[in-house]
Amino acid sequence: MSRALVLGDPSSVSRLATDAARSARDLQDCATALEELLAPLRERRSTRVERDLAGRLRTLIEATRASARTLETFGRHLQSQSADLSVLRGDLGRIREEIAAAGLVLQDGRALLPWGITGVAAAEEDSRREAARQALQAKLDHLARLAARRAGSLADVLVDTAAQWAEVAASMRH
């Protein structure tokens, strides 16, 4: 596998996750406050103006709640992504150290023998180094698969989130 192992920055993802979750709570609180104000209006006979305003308010409250849900889900997935990124980066750091200790280099997601004449001219040593290289490459490939799976899962979440935003936008236009 030759794919470069660029895994992203967990702290920036976590910050956005936190902001999204906080915004979701804010919106949820606002929706609850509006809902409480709307409740007495439902309990009595109302004029046309009141009914019109109440209808607009209901649309607003529902769209606010839907936005809060979307932000909450988005934030939760980002937080999970951030945690996974941290683990993957930790694993990558350890593999890097092993690669360096084995006298190999990491390039584009591959553990390679360094250029030039290194070490000693001994078949045994070459064989030992190749075995180490293969073992480390297997670890790198496993890590790359996990990262790709994680990215795929995030891509699905992003598609769903985009669809939810579109739905909320449409609900306000009706």
Added chain:
Amino acid sequence: MHNSEGSALRHYSERMRADPTQGPDDGLGDGWAAALADLARACARAEEALFATVPVLGDPLTQRRVDEVIDHGVDVLRDLADLAREIAERHAMSRSTLGARQSDVVGDTRVAGRVAVRGEVRADRPVTAPASPPARAEAP
């Protein structure tokens, strides 16, 4: 905002400044204005928060998708804030109009038949309230 709406809002503001406790009952109390303003502010804060942090995800395609989702979300938040403001304005206008119908009383002269024309309140015909009852003739 249209001029007529602005005029109605000014009228509403002047009335509320004069006596904030004397609002007509249009079914939606003053708590609405504050709650709607809170929502508009929450949307602005959320928009700022979403734009403030750029998440670094490593993969260019995922990165672009995240940016698109954030842009989309910000658009929705702006729509929410706009809708909240629009409702607050309608609310203010309806209160203004209903208030003029219900409570414009000057001395003994009541203004009847008031109608709202594009947010302005206009008196159609002044009528005079009954004065003190005529003195009864003394019985012989």
